[in-house]
Amino acid sequence: MVFINKVAKEVNVKIVYYGAGLSGKTTNIEYIYNKVDPAKRGKLISLKTETERTLFFDFMPVDIGKVGDMSVKVHLYSVPGQVFYDHSRKLILKGTDGIVFVVDAQVERMDANVESFSNLKKNLLMNSILFDKIPLVIQYNKVDLPNAAPVPDMQKLFNPQGRYPELVASALSGEKVFDTFKAIVRMVIRTIPLS
């Protein structure tokens, strides 16, 4: 739920990057961390395993600044993608205002993507969040790899009706990473009067 402090004229939103293991969720957040003016973002917290995989979550606050007469602050989270961390994913989704679903475009990862998408729907429901109501942006990541699936094939799987904004990205090089971030922030801000 968007956290609004009317007196302080402050809007706080929580955005979660979701997706299968190694799809590039942490890479997205790390890229934003490196590109954003240090004065406008907080520390990047990564709770990782000894093999550098996300264990609980990555977190980074970004101060969008004064927008209108409101100060907008975005809290970015990523979930651990590995299948067995399902409880952690469910916990991190609690109170989320928007989702970026990161699809790993590699053909051999498509089953994992589909499973993760279905897991997202289930975990949102368990948090009493309606999948159809939450702002969602789909990012097709790693499309620059030679084994990447064609984008129309991925659209059929994840966005057959074209309901969600989607971006074709390469998180490692930063291609469309910030555009993804902008898209989800815009969507979340638009939902504020309804929340």
Add this chain to the structure above:
Amino acid sequence: MQVTEQIAAFLAEKKKALSLSDLIVLESTNGFILASTATGEAMDLESLGSLTSGGLTAFDMLSTLFAGGGISYLLMETADKNFLLQRVEENYFLLAAAPKQVRAGYLRLRVEKVLPDLAALVRRFCEENAVSIGDIDIDEITASLDAQFDELLKGGDR
């Protein structure tokens, strides 16, 4: 005085009155800070908010799984300090840190005394922020977002 200022003043007053805590933070279960007695810029409140929120949420789930219900407070002891995470209302909790010599149980007892008044203030905050937000111009916010996005990248590692 606005309710958020009242909450901040309340925390500052109690911190002094209780002579216990060297840090008191009130935050939402999402880790958004509502008020704090932290001074200076050394304290990274956003990181603290996220980590305590994550910790509380995880322990809440553990408690639900193994004990059939959510937790109302958590006590933590470290080499230098003791910490209390105390649920205030359903979606808010208080983090209090005290020097090691203050026993965690004692910290909890002292905080419990001020809890009803704090909960009343939090309820008021929730009521005031739950009303229509018609005075916030969402269109204006949306329109000026792009300019702010450009500003965000200035000074970053290009």
